Amino acid sequence: MSDQLQSTEEIIASALALSAAERLAVLGAIHHSLADPLLDHGPDDAASDAQAAWQAEIAQRAAEITSGDIMTIPAEEAEKMIRSDVPPAV
Incomplete structure (x- = not known):
């Protein structure tokens, strides 16, 4: 080789x-x-950059839930929707 x-x-x-x-x-x-967040994921996406991006995404999603901008549904309802194509009860 x-x-x-x-x-x-x-x-x-x-x-x-x-x-x-x-x-x-x-x-x-x-x-x-x-x-593994400790591994370098390449020059364009260093592990610290990826981890920082996920932390920002988590913070944004938590803020959307807290503010009421989005609604959550129980896991059981989500599973029913996934398994049977039932639309969410909003």
């Missing part, structure tokens, strides 16, 4: 050639790398 970096397409093709168990291991590693 060359010392050159592989393209995204080559990496995907290589991953798809793996066994199901090996693909699952790769998937787990990639998922872990995206979910």
